[in-house]
Amino acid sequence: MQAFAGTSFDSLDSYALTELPVPEPGPGQVRLRVAATALGYVDGLMAQGRYQIKPPLPYVPGGEIAGVLEAVGAGVSTLAVGDRVVTWQLGGGMADCVVVDAADVDGVPGDLPLPVAAAMLVDYQTAHFTLFERGRLTATDRVLVLGAAGGVGAAAVALAARAGAFVIAAAGADDKRQAARALGAQATVDYRQPDWREALKACAPGGAVDVVVDPVGGDAFEPAFRSLAKDGRHLVLGFAGGAIGRLPANLALLKNADLLGVDVRHFLATQPERARQVRGSLFRRVRDGVLPPPGMTRFTLAQAADALRATLSRERRGKVVVVPQGGVADTGRLA
Numbered sequence: 431m432q433a434f435a436g437t438s439f440d441s442l443d444s445y446a447l448t449e450l451p452v453p454e455p456g457p458g459q460v461r462l463r464v465a466a467t468a469l470g471y472v473d474g475l476m477a478q479g480r481y482q483i484k485p486p487l488p489y490v491p492g493g494e495i496a497g498v499l500e501a502v503g504a505g506v507s508t509l510a511v512g513d514r515v516v517t518w519q520l521g522g523g524m525a526d527c528v529v530v531d532a533a534d535v536d537g538v539p540g541d542l543p544l545p546v547a548a549a550m551l552v553d554y555q556t557a558h559f560t561l562f563e564r565g566r567l568t569a570t571d572r573v574l575v576l577g578a579a580g581g582v583g584a585a586a587v588a589l590a591a592r593a594g595a596f597v598i599a600a601a602g603a604d605d606k607r608q609a610a611r612a613l614g615a616q617a618t619v620d621y622r623q624p625d626w627r628e629a630l631k632a633c634a635p636g637g638a639v640d641v642v643v644d645p646v647g648g649d650a651f652e653p654a655f656r657s658l659a660k661d662g663r664h665l666v667l668g669f670a671g672g673a674i675g676r677l678p679a680n681l682a683l684l685k686n687a688d689l690l691g692v693d694v695r696h697f698l699a700t701q702p703e704r705a706r707q708v709r710g711s712l713f714r715r716v717r718d719g720v721l722p723p724p725g726m727t728r729f730t731l732a733q734a735a736d737a738l739r740a741t742l743s744r745e746r747r748g749k750v751v752v753v754p755q756g757g758v759a760d761t762g763r764l765a
């Protein structure tokens with residue numbers, strides 16, 4: 431099989447398409463024929479050894495994987511060859527096939543295309559956990575989403591708007607702000623402008639927000655926190671802006687505000703059944719047209735190097751999705 435593997439974290443140039451033996455599933459494992467692997471900002475960091483988890487080398491990037499089962503190991507009774515599945519791994523998806531633990535695999539409903547399942551798997555689940563489990567979102571909340579056209583940001587806009595909240599999308603380009611409006615944002619701000627907090631005050635009902643969804647950090651962090659109303663919640667997801675923001679602690683006191691960390695991996699690890707229910711519900715809502723599918727930029731496995739670089743580029747539009755050349759016969763078998 432072909433896999434896009436790297437032998438060093440020093441440079442993305444160490445990654446290349448490589449011929450590897452087809453892996454056999456051990457007891458409790460399954461092998462997927464990869465139909466699509468989605469990549470987020472994290473995958474670009476991980477491939478450079480810059481993420482909090484450093485995978486072993488050689489490393490095959492791509493963690494958000496959808497495919498069709500083509501082999502099951504001993505002791506696997508709940509899954510069968512032909513099942514359409516998704517899994518979130520630390521990597522392995524930029525390949526024709528991958529072996530994973532059966533316990534980490536979830537079914538995909540019929541009629542939901544596998545590339546869509548891969549593209550929404552982590553971002554929708556993360557946004558849902560952020561807004562509803564950590565952020566205690568209600569229909570009367572005003573929500574500011576930073577990086578609102580990014581993977582997690584776009585999912586947060588779509589979910590918060592459908593929950594009835596007033597959503598203000600902060601994004602750094604005209605077409606990104608338009609995309610956020612199409613997802614349900616009622617107002618937008620260009621947070622690359624130095625006076626963007628004034629623009630936010632002008633468009634937020636009452637001049638403040640109750641919830642900030644923050645996957646960006648950096649320079650946007652403190653102005654966003656200062657824009658909270660009393661009892662506001664600022665949710666820290668990551669630092670796509672490149673820097674970890676800082677905050678004078680008195681601001682939390684003045685606002686009676688919560689600064690909340692979000693770690694969706696911890697949620698998945700500690701509440702797997704709850705996570706599975708949420709995931710299933712999100713899949714069905716996208717399949718039924720209640721939630722929009724993520725925007726996607728597709729790459730083949732032969733274009734894997736471009737795909738990986740695209741994850742780190744602010745100019746990219748939509749989720750990066752790698753569909754191995756030739757794809758995979760998607761039988762549409764019901765999960």
Ligand SMILES: NC(=O)c1ccc[n+]([C@@H]2O[C@H](COP(=O)([O-])OP(=O)(O)OC[C@H]3O[C@@H](n4cnc5c(N)ncnc54)[C@H](OP(=O)(O)O)[C@@H]3O)[C@@H](O)[C@H]2O)c1
Nearest residue numbers: 470471577580581582601602645668669670671692693694
């Ligand atoms: N905590 C968790 O559980 C969890 C789970 C998933 C992801 N995350 C984190 O969430 C963050 C976003 O991930 P994602 O996959 O949604 O990323 P993404 O699709 O690349 O979106 C990130 C957004 O950040 C903005 N941005 C600002 N400065 C940037 C820069 N210098 N380079 C690139 N983008 C920049 C961009 O929007 P503008 O151009 O509009 O500013 C971009 O759309 C990452 O830090 C990731 O680690 C956290």
